[in-house]
Amino acid sequence: MSTQYDDIQGPYDYIRTKSIALIEHENVRDTIGPYIKGARVLELACGSAFYTYSFLDWGATSVTGVDISSGMIEEAKRNAPNDGSSKGKVDFILADCSKPKEFEGGPFDVVFGAWLLNYAEDKKGLVNMFRNIEVNLKPGGHLVSVTVPPAEDPTESIKKEYEARPPPEGSGGLWYWVLKDVEGGVYFHVHGTSPMGDVAFDCYHLRESLQREAAMEAGLKVVEWGVTSVPERYLQGRGEGGASLKELESYKDIPNYGLLVVEKEK
Numbered sequence: 001m002s003t004q005y006d007d008i009q010g011p012y013d014y015i016r017t018k019s020i021a022l023i024e025h026e027n028v029r030d031t032i033g034p035y036i037k038g039a040r041v042l043e044l045a046c047g048s049a050f051y052t053y054s055f056l057d058w059g060a061t062s063v064t065g066v067d068i069s070s071g072m073i074e075e076a077k078r079n080a081p082n083d084g085s086s087k088g089k090v091d092f093i094l095a096d097c098s099k100p101k102e103f104e105g106g107p108f109d110v111v112f113g114a115w116l117l118n119y120a121e122d123k124k125g126l127v128n129m130f131r132n133i134e135v136n137l138k139p140g141g142h143l144v145s146v147t148v149p150p151a152e153d154p155t156e157s158i159k160k161e162y163e164a165r166p167p168p169e170g171s172g173g174l175w176y177w178v179l180k181d182v183e184g185g186v187y188f189h190v191h192g193t194s195p196m197g198d199v200a201f202d203c204y205h206l207r208e209s210l211q212r213e214a215a216m217e218a219g220l221k222v223v224e225w226g227v228t229s230v231p232e233r234y235l236q237g238r239g240e241g242g243a244s245l246k247e248l249e250s251y252k253d254i255p256n257y258g259l260l261v262v263e264k265e266k
C-alpha cells in the first residue's frame with residue numbers, strides 16, 4: 001500500500017522537530033495522562049512514530065500502530081529506542097483506518113490518532129472513522145485525537161491561521177490555504193519546505209457541529225475539545241525547536257490544532 005506520505009516521510013519528519021510539533025507532543029502527554037497508565041493503546045495513522053514509543057514512557061503496556069503508508073511504517077520500526085525497551089510491546093499493521101475494522105489484539109483501552117480525522121471528506125467519512133474507533137475501544141475507553149481546532153467557520157479558521165503565521169515561518173514551517181468549499185467544511189492544502197524537500201498534502205476541515213454529530217452517530221460521546229497550549233517556558237524563551245516569540249505568542253489567540261477527547265460509554 002503506497003500513499004502521498006511514502007514520498008514526504010523525510011521532510012515531514014524534519015517538520016516534526018519544530019517547536020509547535022514539540023508543544024503538540026507535550027499537550028498530548030497532558031491530555032492522555034488520565035487514561036494511559038497500564039493501557040493497551042491502538043494508534044491510528046501512527047506515521048513514522050512521532051508518538052508511538054512515548055506511550056510506553058507515559059505508562060502504557062503495549063502499542064499497536066496502524067498506518068496506510070508502508071514508507072511511514074518502515075520508518076516507525078527504525079525509530080524504535082536503541083535500548084530495546086519497546087521489544088515485544090509495540091507492533092505495526094499496514095491498513096486503512098477510514099473504514100470500521102477490528103484490529104488484532106483489540107479491544108483497546110485507548111485509541112490515539114494524530115492528524116487522521118482531518119482526512120474524512122464529509123460526515124459519512126467521519127462517521128466511518130469514528131465507527132472504526134468505536135469497534136476497537138473497550139466500553140468506557142477513550143479516544144484522544146490531535147486534529148483541526150474546533151470551528152463553525154473552517155474558512156475563517158484557516159484564513160486566521162495563515163494571517164497569524166504566514167510563510168516562510170508558518171506554524172513550525174507549515175502554512176495552509178483553502179482549495180475549495182465542500183459540504184460541511186473546506187478542503188485545504190498544507191505546505192512547507194525542508195532541507196530534504198517540500199512537504200505538501202491536502203486534507204479537510206469540517207465544521208465542529210458536524211464532527212460532534214458524527215461522533216454521536218457512531219456511538220461515542222465528546223468529552224472535551226481543547227486547543228494548542230504553549231508551555232510557559234517557551235514564552236520565556238526557554239523552549240526547543242527554534243520558533244520565534246511572535247510565533248509562540250500567536251498560538252494563544254489562534255490555535256494550530258485541537259485536542260479531541262471522546263468516550264465510549266460503559
Ligand SMILES: C[S@@+](CC[C@H](N)C(=O)[O-])C[C@H]1O[C@@H](n2cnc3c(N)ncnc32)[C@H](O)[C@@H]1O
Nearest residue numbers: 005045046047050067068069096097098114115
Ligand atoms: C500528518 S501524518 C501524521 C503522522 C503521525 N500521527 C504524527 O503525528 O506525526 C498523517 C498520517 O496519516 C496516515 N493516513 C492518512 N490516511 C490514512 C488512512 N485512511 N488510514 C491510515 N493511515 C492514514 C498517513 O499515511 C500519515 O502517516
